[in-house]
Amino acid sequence: MKIQNFDILIIGAGPAGSACALMLADSGLNIAVIDKVAFPREKICGDGLSKDVINQINLLPPEIKISFDNIVKKLPSSGVRFYSPDNNCLEIPFDNNDNVSGYVCKRRYFDEILVNGLKKYSNIKLFENCEVIEVRTDNESVTINTKSESFSTKMIVGADGINSVVSKHFSPTIKNKKHLCLGLRGYFENVTGFHKENFIELHFYKDILPGYLWIFPMAGNMANVGIGMLASDVSKKKVNLKNILEKYIHTHPNISPRFENAIQIGKFEAMGIPLGAKKMKISGDRFLLAGDAASLVDPFTGEGIGNAIRSGRVAADHIKFCFKMNRFDEAFNVTYDKEIYRRMWNELKLSSTLQKLFNYPGLINYAVRKANRNEHFKKLVVDSMQNIDIKKKFLRPYLLYKTFLH
Numbered sequence: 001m002k003i004q005n006f007d008i009l010i011i012g013a014g015p016a017g018s019a020c021a022l023m024l025a026d027s028g029l030n031i032a033v034i035d036k037v038a039f040p041r042e043k044i045c046g047d048g049l050s051k052d053v054i055n056q057i058n059l060l061p062p063e064i065k066i067s068f069d070n071i072v073k074k075l076p077s078s079g080v081r082f083y084s085p086d087n088n089c090l091e092i093p094f095d096n097n098d099n100v101s102g103y104v105c106k107r108r109y110f111d112e113i114l115v116n117g118l119k120k121y122s123n124i125k126l127f128e129n130c131e132v133i134e135v136r137t138d139n140e141s142v143t144i145n146t147k148s149e150s151f152s153t154k155m156i157v158g159a160d161g162i163n164s165v166v167s168k169h170f171s172p173t174i175k176n177k178k179h180l181c182l183g184l185r186g187y188f189e190n191v192t193g194f195h196k197e198n199f200i201e202l203h204f205y206k207d208i209l210p211g212y213l214w215i216f217p218m219a220g221n222m223a224n225v226g227i228g229m230l231a232s233d234v235s236k237k238k239v240n241l242k243n244i245l246e247k248y249i250h251t252h253p254n255i256s257p258r259f260e261n262a263i264q265i266g267k268f269e270a271m272g273i274p275l276g277a278k279k280m281k282i283s284g285d286r287f288l289l290a291g292d293a294a295s296l297v298d299p300f301t302g303e304g305i306g307n308a309i310r311s312g313r314v315a316a317d318h319i320k321f322c323f324k325m326n327r328f329d330e331a332f333n334v335t336y337d338k339e340i341y342r343r344m345w346n347e348l349k350l351s352s353t354l355q356k357l358f359n360y361p362g363l364i365n366y367a368v369r370k371a372n373r374n375e376h377f378k379k380l381v382v383d384s385m386q387n388i389d390i391k392k393k394f395l396r397p398y399l400l401y402k403t404f405l406h
Ligand SMILES: Cc1cc2nc3c(=O)[nH]c(=O)nc-3n(C[C@H](O)[C@H](O)[C@H](O)COP(=O)(O)OP(=O)(O)OC[C@H]3O[C@@H](n4cnc5c(N)ncnc54)[C@H](O)[C@@H]3O)c2cc1C
Pocket: 011, 012, 013, 014, 015, 016, 017, 034, 035, 036, 037, 043, 044, 045, 046, 047, 048, 049, 050, 130, 131, 132, 133, 159, 160, 161, 162, 163, 164, 165, 182, 183, 184, 185, 226, 270, 271, 272, 273, 290, 291, 292, 293, 297, 302, 303, 304, 305, 306, 308
């Protein structure tokens, strides 16, 4: 089999891989982006694009934002509804000072615009329907095999999602269920009772904590409905995610009346969500990991698209530096790990703390009730959603003690 040679191989054309390639487009490097499926493709997801995702898109080449603005089937969302275990609801509008709103948009359409963006660059070659099945390394290069082709490179980026073959080859760490969430989602038509400004909904009920059930309104009278729970709880409590989600849809007083005329489109589908609750080794000799392959999903919200794009961007900057210095070794690449965690760890760590607090239903009930009664406390909650420094302050033990016991 003839081996094709590229400066960089990026495995996976999801948000992490596409962002990395887009940010390398002006580098003059010869890049191959390889994905096991052809785009447009579905990706199991809640389809929630937070304001952080929109801000990340704004940092990619400008044509990406133009393509995003042209997606017809996306719905702007300007807030979130939190439902507590005792069935109260707290509405939190997103801060609108920057004129950026969140969206709900099928990944089929979102990921397609990123991949289409790659096609205009002559130094980026996209290989679709090309599953990487083997990775081999020697001192000089990395070689990968798909069923029909072989590629070699100086440097490989594993942006191939939760079951990354690149990560398995380079850092076959033991999978830890403690930092893994299982998500299940389905699409429904005719769900009623949404907020008039399309707030996304997170429902925190006792038997799924610290996980939650979500109902996200979508364009075309559709909704993305799903549930996420820690994998360790799913096995410990022997939970069947589909049964538990259907139980809520059919019987819960907050939810079932809204599904009276709803029709499910397609079937429920499940997938793992690798939470960024622990620092990992995400680089080494001739490799970098990005996005889900590097476990960068927010442990509290389950959002991973923003950090996938962010890590792809950081990987691109690092790769440019590697070629400038002609260094591809582990000692040099460790600065990539440092930069990723410098940018993301504070937020990930705070979200881990929040996730732990959400094990206590009484605490959530109390916080939601108090926020609905007390404008000052509500503002603190609202502000902490958008501002990491306020979130940090909010989660200080003293303030928590003062808030909940007084
Ligand atoms: C149920 C669920 C709900 C979620 N909801 C949200 C949400 O609402 N908002 C949010 O921000 N995040 C959400 N996430 C997380 C989000 O989906 C991921 O964090 C995000 O997709 C990560 O992007 P990525 O580019 O790293 O990986 P992916 O999007 O998974 O892309 C990886 C790509 O690699 C390709 N690939 C895999 N293996 C190979 C191989 N061997 N060879 C070649 N190609 C390969 C795949 O085909 C895929 O295109 C959710 C996840 C789940 C499971």
